[in-house]
Amino acid sequence: MSILIVLSIVILLLSLLFLGLSIAMILRKYTVRGTIISIFFLILAVKYLVFLYYEFSGIPVNITIFISGDLVMIIALLGFMITR
Helix, strand or coil, X not given: CCHHHHHHHHHHHHHHHHHHHHHHHHHHCCCHHHHXXXXXXXXXXXXXXXXXXXXXXXXXXXXXXXXXXXXXXXXHHHHHHHHC
């Protein structure tokens, strides 16, 4: 197994963990911030599931575009957190 696949699996599991935590935060007290965070981690989890599917299917993935998309999402989330 390549190091990229192992790293993707770890990031996928972490994003699912944080998705569960943010959903628990929404259920305890409904907040817009919790909703945005849970949507962010849901998108991240689905993105890495698709990446793992492509990787195991043998379809090449442009990792530069993949990582830059993550960076844009993280910067947008941080910007949202700072402005709130």
